[in-house]
Amino acid sequence: MSVVIPVQVTNHLIRCLSREERNRFLQHCESVNLVFGDILCELDQPIQHVYFPLAGFISLVISMEDHQPLEVGLIGNEGMLGATLALGIADAPLKAVVQGSGSALRMTAAQFQLELRNSPSMLSTLNSYLYVLVMQLSQTAACTHFHEIEPRLARWLLMTHDRAHADHFHLTQEYLADMLGVRRSSITIAAGKLQQQKLISYIRGDINILDRKKLEAVSCECYSLLNDHYARLFP
Amino acid sequence: MSVVIPVQVTNHLIRCLSREERNRFLQHCESVNLVFGDILCELDQPIQHVYFPLAGFISLVISMEDHQPLEVGLIGNEGMLGATLALGIADAPLKAVVQGSGSALRMTAAQFQLELRNSPSMLSTLNSYLYVLVMQLSQTAACTHFHEIEPRLARWLLMTHDRAHADHFHLTQEYLADMLGVRRSSITIAAGKLQQQKLISYIRGDINILDRKKLEAVSCECYSLLNDHYARLFP
DNA sequence: CATTTTATGTGTCGTAGCGCACAGAAAATT
DNA sequence: AATTTTCTGTGCGCTACGACACATAAAATG
Numbered sequence: 001m002s003v004v005i006p007v008q009v010t011n012h013l014i015r016c017l018s019r020e021e022r023n024r025f026l027q028h029c030e031s032v033n034l035v036f037g038d039i040l041c042e043l044d045q046p047i048q049h050v051y052f053p054l055a056g057f058i059s060l061v062i063s064m065e066d067h068q069p070l071e072v073g074l075i076g077n078e079g080m081l082g083a084t085l086a087l088g089i090a091d092a093p094l095k096a097v098v099q100g101s102g103s104a105l106r107m108t109a110a111q112f113q114l115e116l117r118n119s120p121s122m123l124s125t126l127n128s129y130l131y132v133l134v135m136q137l138s139q140t141a142a143c144t145h146f147h148e149i150e151p152r153l154a155r156w157l158l159m160t161h162d163r164a165h166a167d168h169f170h171l172t173q174e175y176l177a178d179m180l181g182v183r184r185s186s187i188t189i190a191a192g193k194l195q196q197q198k199l200i201s202y203i204r205g206d207i208n209i210l211d212r213k214k215l216e217a218v219s220c221e222c223y224s225l226l227n228d229h230y231a232r233l234f235p
Numbered sequence: 236m237s238v239v240i241p242v243q244v245t246n247h248l249i250r251c252l253s254r255e256e257r258n259r260f261l262q263h264c265e266s267v268n269l270v271f272g273d274i275l276c277e278l279d280q281p282i283q284h285v286y287f288p289l290a291g292f293i294s295l296v297i298s299m300e301d302h303q304p305l306e307v308g309l310i311g312n313e314g315m316l317g318a319t320l321a322l323g324i325a326d327a328p329l330k331a332v333v334q335g336s337g338s339a340l341r342m343t344a345a346q347f348q349l350e351l352r353n354s355p356s357m358l359s360t361l362n363s364y365l366y367v368l369v370m371q372l373s374q375t376a377a378c379t380h381f382h383e384i385e386p387r388l389a390r391w392l393l394m395t396h397d398r399a400h401a402d403h404f405h406l407t408q409e410y411l412a413d414m415l416g417v418r419r420s421s422i423t424i425a426a427g428k429l430q431q432q433k434l435i436s437y438i439r440g441d442i443n444i445l446d447r448k449k450l451e452a453v454s455c456e457c458y459s460l461l462n463d464h465y466a467r468l469f470p
Numbered sequence: 471c472a473t474t475t476t477a478t479g480t481g482t483c484g485t486a487g488c489g490c491a492c493a494g495a496a497a498a499t500t
Numbered sequence: 501a502a503t504t505t506t507c508t509g510t511g512c513g514c515t516a517c518g519a520c521a522c523a524t525a526a527a528a529t530g
Contacts, residue, residue, distance in 0.1 A: 062373045065456055067381050072373045084369065087362035089468070093369045127322035133369065134319065134328045138297045138307045141376035145416050146302050148486075172507065181380050183488060188509060204496065204507055221300055233324070383516075407477065418518060423479060439477055439526065 011052040011077045011105065012234060016125045025115060025122065029105040034058070034098045036170075040081055041092035049106040050082030051075075056102020057163040059179065060094045069095065071179040072140050076100075076163025078230065079129055085112055086126040099171070099179075100164050128233045135229045143222040144181065150190040152180055154219035157200065159226075161209050172205040194218070246287040246312045246340065247469060251360045260350055260357065264340040269293070269333045271405075275316055276327035284341040285317030286310075291337020292398040294414065295329045304330065306414040307375050311335075311398025313465065314364060320348055321361040334406070334414075335399050363468045370464045378457040379416065385425040387415055389454035392435065394461075396444050407440040429453065 009015065014022060034056040041047050043063070051058065053076050060073035060081075072094065075081050081096050090109065107115070116123050143152060156179060160169060173191065177184040194200045199215045201208040209215065216223065244250065249257060269291040276282050278298070286293065288311050295308035295316075307329065310316055316331050325344065342350070351358050378387060391414060395404060408426065412419040429435045434450045436443040444450065451458065 060373075062377045064377050064381055067377075070377045070380065072376050084366055087366045088359055089363065089366045093366060094373055124323055128324065130365065130369075131319055131322045131324045131328060134365075134372065137369065137372035137376060138295075138329055141307050141372060141379055142297045142299050142302075142305045142416075144376055144380045145305065146299055174507075181377075184508085185510080186487060189487095192509080202508095409477075419478090420480080421517065423477095427479080437478090 008054075009105070010054050011080070013078075013080050013125050013129060014052055014105070016234065017119070017121055021119050021121055025119065026105070028111050028115060029107050032104055032106050034100075034102045034104050036098055036101045038098040040096040040098065041094075043093070043095050044091050046090050047082050047085060047092050047109045049108055050080060050085060050112045052080045052105045053077050053163070054103045054105065055165060056098065056104065057100040057160065059097050059099040061097060061179075062094060068178040068181065070144070070181040073133065073136055074099070074159050074163065077165075078163070078234075079132075080126075082109065082112065083126050083129050083133065085109055086116060086123060086130065099175075100160065100169055102164075132230055132233055136226055139222050139226055139229075143220060147220045147222070149180065149182055149186050150193060151218060151220035153187065153190045154194065154199075154215050155223040156180060157194075157207070157209065158212070158215055158219055158223050161212065167209045169207055170205050171207060243289075244340070245289050246315070248313075248315050248360050248364060249287055249340070251469065252354070252356055256354050256356055260354065261340070263346050263350060264342050267339055267341050269335075269337045269339050271333055271336045273333040275331040275333065276329075278328070278330050279326050281325050282317050282320060282327050282344045284343055285315060285320060285347045287315045287340045288312050288398070289338045289340065290400060291333065291339065292335040292395065294332050294334040296332060296414075297329060303413045303416065305379070305416040307372055308368065309334070309394050309398065312400075313398070313469075314367075315361075317344065317347065318361050318364050318368065320344055321351060321358060321365065334410075335395065335404055337399075367465055367468055371461055374457050374461055374464075378455060382455045382457070384415065384417055384421050385428060386453060386455035388422065388425045389429065389434075389450050390458040391415060392429075392442065392444065393447070393450055393454055393458050396447065402444045404442055405440050406442060 009026065014025065017025060034053065040051060040058060055077070057074060057076040058081050059071045060075065061069040061071050063069045084093055143155070153176065156176070161167070173187040174184050177187045180187070191200070191202050195202050197214065199211045199218065201210060244261065249260065252260060269288065275286060275293060290312070292309060292311040293316050294306045295310065296304040296306050298304045319328055351361070378390070388411065391411070396402070408422040409419050412422045415422070426435070426437050430437050432449065434446045434453065436445060
């Protein structure tokens with residue numbers, strides 16, 4: 001199972017490990033491509049692998065009767081998919097889909113649970129991450145309910161920007177609409193406003209972040225709140 | 236710290252423990268009254284005690300700028316407050332307020348963390364509970380966004396009914412409105428409809444559940460989904 | 471019993487966002 | 501180059517719900 005590992009392991013959680021633990025841990029990882037649309041796990045189905053994104057990012061979505069799936073969480077190189085294995089439950093609590101192509105390190109669920117047993121620092125890192133997840137889910141619930149589409153879109157673009165590590169990424173309005181749980185044409189309008197203000201450019205799914213600072217001003221406070229939560233637990 | 240413990244310990248999580256562990260655990264608990272409006276913990280503040288409701292129930296709420304706090308979770312004798320201590324973080328991820336007066340067992344946070352170390356079955360129970368919390372928060376996020384007030388109110392009444400262990404409880408429309416994140420007069424209308432259909436009666440905050448079956452039919456699917464999630468992990 | 475406080479019912483108006491429908495335009499496919 | 505598919509812009513009517521306002525009536529308080 002020893003596999004070629006990228007020279008730069010840019011995943012924050014893995015970087016939280018001591019050099020020794022990290023090396024042992026990486027020996028059981030394999031490098032994989034994340035491809036847009038890939039379903040990495042399904043609600044209530046056994047987790048096959050845990051994923052540590054390096055580039056690219058993963059959406060946690062919840063499906064509802066009579067509605068498009070709604071995004072409740074976003075995972076990039078600041079986090080991981082499969083953290084709930086630390087709770088000793090083998091099934092996934094949410095569906096996970098690749099939203100931005102890129103790469104990740106992954107490990108089988110079984111191996112990961114083995115590693116957890118003799119890697120206390122990984123366990124504590126994971127615990128902190130789960131704690132952040134709880135705050136993230138709560139904040140997202142309130143944000144989705146109270147805030148308007150434009151600030152929410154701005155927040156989403158910022159979060160994606162952080163995780164894409166590039167000023168440019170590709171996502172259609174259709175997908176954005178699903179993520180935010182709104183109509184496609186509502187995104188057209190909100191994105192149009194952001195474009196008018198020269199905060200982004202948007203051509204058939206090709207999004208460019210033009211003015212990050214102003215985008216932060218337009219987005220709801222949830223963006224900085226969530227960042228603060230994360231920063232406090234992962235200094 | 237040995238304290239009088241009610242003969243019947245009706246909290247499900249404590250009942251998940253083996254007889255031996257349970258007895259040891261209970262020796263460090265004290266019995267307290269939950270009084271409506273009591274704030275049991277504040278966001279980002281150290282958790283003082285963990286609470287295991289026997290009767291009565293606790294709301295997890297998130298505060299937003301320019302908005303009333305929104306409820307994202309409800310804790311009765313099926314759960315506990317303070318489970319995140321199992322993640323090794325001392326601060327509360329959410330504010331918690333008593334929504335239904337009653338009683339609970341409680342333990343200091345410090346003692347609880349000690350107990351966790353030599354009570355593996357408590358730890359695994361807690362882990363399962365945290366897993367349920369993640370699912371609950373996700374489902375609540377989607378429900379709050381997509382579903383209309385009447386089904387949401389019905390769901391809330393059912394969940395409260397389950398935790399109050401009585402067909403009657405007291406809550407003003409003002410409070411209900413805050414919990415659901417809506418206007419007070421929207422509750423008047425929704426509750427009025429439920430009353431017309433003889434599903435509940437509602438007189439100045441005194442709520443009576445008249446027809447549980449039909450209330451379930453009116454509520455959104457989230458009610459049974461959340462119950463299923465819980466039942467799967469705590470058979 | 472008078473007064474204040476609390477809780478509910480109602481009513482009016484404004485609006486964000488939905489559902490639906492269709493048209494134009496860019497990209498992909500043949 | 502012609503055709504199909506994908507993506508975006510736009511418009512219209514509708515509705516759930518918000519903001520605000522006020523009336524009534526039951527409790528609590530003096």
